[in-house]
Amino acid sequence: MSGGYSNSKKTDDIYEKVCGQQASFAALTMSRLRCMLRGIDIRICIVLLIAIPVFMFGIYLHGQKITYFLRPLWGSPPKPFHEIPHYYNENVTMERLCHLHGWKVRESPRRVFDAVLFNNEIDILALRWNELSPYVTQFVLLESNSTFTSLPKPLLFAGNRHQFKFVEPRLTYGMIGGRFKKGENPFVEEAYQRVALDQLLRIAGIEEDDLLTMSDVDEIPSGHTINLLRWCDDIPPVIHLQLRNYLYSFEYHVDNKSWRASVHRYKPGKTRYAHYRQSDIILSDSGWHCSFCFRYVSEFIFKMKAYSHTDRVRFPHYLNPKRIQDVICKGADLFDMLPEEYTFKEIIGKMGPIPHSYSAVHLPAYLLNNAEKYKYLLPGNCRRESG
Structure with a gap:
């Protein structure tokens, strides 16, 4: 004790x-x-x-x-655009349409140059060029044997050029060799190719006050929009185009906020081909942006590896073909990301899959006239071929 x-x-x-x-x-x-x-x-x-x-x-x-x-806690939204109402009806004269926009009609239309960097969007390019063909003076296309992420790629347009005989007399085609600098920021290679496109435009014969469309292949201006701008005087020197934003096909309508496409009244020595905001003016409802609208699953995989935002492929299973097919049919996000918005209300409102849309009204005419060939772009056809 x-x-x-x-x-x-x-x-x-x-x-x-x-x-x-x-x-x-x-x-x-x-x-x-x-x-x-x-x-x-x-x-x-x-x-x-x-x-x-x-x-x-x-x-x-x-x-x-x-x-x-x-x-929303650390970022602030960009300055809002001054949005111009867009008037159009096929039964209204061009003189009246120009007047409705506050412009005057010209005695003759301006020349139009449509310039694009091409990666692998053969089908979307066909929709674009058929939509714009009646109004474009010269089509300008630059292709590289390298992606923006320095991956080697075949010259797909060159191999499929026979499909575009209808624009051949008006086509200026250029090929640029990639620099293949591993580890470099992809936006550096992208900028390098856009500078080369400036040179190709000069070879195509662009002159002062010609209209130049700057947009990616999948950012398609409507034909009547380009026709309006080429016929009207006093249009802004640079005007952005508000496009209906779609993902995977025209079944998944995201919003109407696509704005990077633009039209310029060309100024030698000043106009530079770019894909960022260059004006505060935007024309409402001016076309379509169909992002990741591919026929084959293999094309989805290639694009995910190739484009400038390659850092979004954070895990190898993102590239699994079965996963990609499931994501397409659900209308979900390929990269498992949240919406890039600046308010909690918009972020929460866009969370989850994109609602299905069964409207095929006001789509490119060439798409509807060839619906069997391009049915994967229309509502109710989410299944993709493997490729």
């Missing part, structure tokens, strides 16, 4: 000395840890050991989503 009391008292004295900093440095260091552990529940330690790795793994998987969702 007395021995037990003596041992207990001795232990208490040791702790008093240690916790009271009366021991040596080595003993102090070790015993402080013991003092701390005396007050910690072992269950809390276990929970922390499990929770911290799970939290870090969640950040690894969904960090990009968290960043996009919190965007």
Whole structure:
């Protein structure tokens, strides 16, 4: 009985000395840890050991989503465009249409040059050129044997040029060799190719006050929009085109916020081919933007590897063909991303799959006239060939 009391008292004295900093440095260091552990529940330690790795793994998987969702806290929306109402009806004269927009009609239309960088969008290019063919003076296309991410690629347009005989007399085609600089920012290669496109436009014979459309292949201005701008005087020197935004096909209407396409009254020495905001003026409802609108699953995979935002392919399974097919039919996001918006209301409103649209009204005429050939672009046809 007395021995037990003596041992207990001795232990208490040791702790008093240690916790009271009366021991040596080595003993102090070790015993402080013991003092701390005396007050910690072992269950809390276990929970922390499990929770911290799970939290870090969640950040690894969904960090990009968290960043996009919190965007309204650190990002501010760009300056709003001055939006011009767009008037059109096939039974209204051009003089009247120009007047409705506050412009005057010309005695003769301006020449129009349509210039694009080409990657692998053969079908979309066919829709674009057939839509614009009646109004374009010269089609200008630049193709490279390299993607923006320095992957080698075949010259697909050159191999399919026979499909575009209807524009051959009006076509200026150029090929540029890629620089294949591994690890370089993809936007550097993209800018390099756009500078080359400037040179190709001069070879095509563009002159002052000609109209130049600047847009990616899948950003398709409607024919009547280009016809309006070529016939009207006093149009802005640079005007952006508001396009209906679609994903995978014309079944998935995202919004009407596509704005990068633009039309310029060409100024030698000043006009530079670009794909960013160059004006505060935008013309409403001016065409279609059909992003990732491919016939084959293999084309989806190639585009995901090739385009400038390759950092969005964060995990190898994103490129799995079965996953890609499931994503297309659900109207979900290929990169498992949240919407790139600037308010919580818009982000939450766009979360989840894109609603199906069964309207095929006001789509490119060539698409509807060749519906069997391009049925994968129309509502109710989400299944893709493997390629």
